[in-house]
Amino acid sequence: MGDAVRAEYLLKAFQVTHLHVECRELAAQCLIKQEKYEDAKVLMEQALSNATPLPHTDTKTSDPDISIKAREQFLLGTALLKLRKIGRAQKCFTEALLADSRCYDALHSLLEHCSLRDIDGSDILQDIKYTDLAPEVADFVKMMYDIKSRNKYSHDPVFDKKIDEFALQYHLTDNADILISKAEILLVRCRFEECLRIATSILLKDPFNLEILPTRIACLYQLGMNMELFELGHELVDHYPKLAVTWYSVGTYYLAIKKYEDARQYFSKSSLLDSNFGPAWIGFAHTFALSGESVRAINAYSTAVRLFERMHHPRMYIGMEHLYMKDLSLAEEYLISARSICEFDPLLENELGVLYYEKQEYETAAEYFENAIAITGELHEKSLMWEHTYANLGHCYRNLKQYDKAKTCYNKVLQMNPASANAMSVLGMIHHLEGKVSDAIVYYHNALATQPSDILTTELLDRALQDSAAAYQKQELTSNDKDTYTCMLQALPDIQVDQGPRQKTPGRMSNGTTRQTWLLTQASPIANSAGCSDVIGAGPSSSSGIFFGASSTNSGLAVPFPGWGPPPAPTPGRVDGDEDDDGMEVDDE
Structure with missing residues (x-):
């Protein structure tokens, strides 16, 4: 200065x-x-x-x-x-x-x-x-611009191959712009581990590359790496105290450790430093959603919709809030609107699957859950994050009486999370229905070993033991028994869970949602399926834009950052406003 x-x-x-x-x-x-x-x-x-x-x-x-x-x-x-x-x-x-x-x-x-x-x-x-450039230079510049401006919400394998060939031709495999473009696409498709590897490789060669920071912050948050978020926040505050991304990083850390009031104020500070920094607006709205204040969350997301018209995340989150409140018509309107912008967000596909499951359109719901799984590729098989999407798909197949496919999905859940009592209980019910009582008893026992207080599974186990004794005498179950199980299975999706607090454990809520700190790398918010219900057959769970990480138990450091001082005071009309939470005027002339 x-x-x-x-x-x-x-x-x-x-x-x-x-x-x-x-x-x-x-x-x-x-x-x-x-x-x-x-x-x-x-x-x-x-x-x-x-x-x-x-x-x-x-x-x-x-x-x-x-x-x-x-x-x-x-x-x-x-x-x-x-x-x-x-x-x-x-x-x-x-x-x-x-x-x-x-x-x-x-x-x-x-x-x-x-x-x-x-x-x-x-x-x-x-x-x-490009008439002012030599032909070869013009081709190079045009390709770099195409890479820089590519729509990360679309899927174009031909262009992806063209980028790889271009990078090899000009020895640009380590070029930051090309790597950032790849990282942004991986982030949208929720492939966080792979995205984080690319972001880390960029920062190793250029520690002051600010453009990749929102993407890196998103990945750290999604993967539950709170200590890394803590350290990154310190570094940014020391070197870039006047940048929006700095206080966005701080807000994301506090969001990760569930200090929503502090997170809200730091997101507010970030957006005041740069009103065009989209991630701060989305993070600000997340603090309301995760606090259970759906109306204020919708107001904040609506402001983001107005400011970032070509972004699908705010619309998706509004749809998720309406879905949480069981307003299916408005949820469908916003989710479909979001999908018109981005057809390759697995999070959005999962939300649409939940929507149509609630509407009892199980075939349509299954298609969206399958899309969510397909978009993420094979990476999700190595993580617990997608167990709930497989469980949701299993619920659909179960209601469609496609029991073999349902069992495949629940077995996938158990591969990712062997302690999933929900998956074991439902597998027990399916085997029970098929007359495989001995197998059903094993699944019920395993489920109760993980979750002893599950009353429904206890009742099913008692019934299975009675049927096992009867089968020993009669060598088969009666048709009346099978009809009973069929009715029980059909009734299960209507069981309602206790809404209680929105968030019970990291990444798990009762028919609720987790949130993604949306990370829009400026040239480019926030994701894993949220927790499966703790009650058997309660139906699929809604997911979020940003994973807390279903397997993450690290709650981070619940202490303020030394030297940061108290969070800034809320901006009037922004943090504490009732109607409009944007807190600033934006002239779009």
């Missing part, structure tokens, strides 16, 4: 701001650095409105005039962005990029701050002319 003040003083003292292009641009940068955004805006508007070349512009050594225009449009866009004039800033960045295809900063700002509102990065690239 001191250098910027001194530089501005010298420029004014020698009166060169209006004589040289470079001095004028430097003056604008100094003003932006000092947060004098209105002054910078006026300076650049005057420069752009005056098409007459400056008297001391050296056309032999300076860039062509078109490049000057690109730089000045970019600086004007930056000032407008800081003034929250998003619409005008977007136009300036677009003009800069069209004026000079080499203006990478303009593309980065468009994708980082504007593309989640009402534009598509790929649409902008179609209008760029």
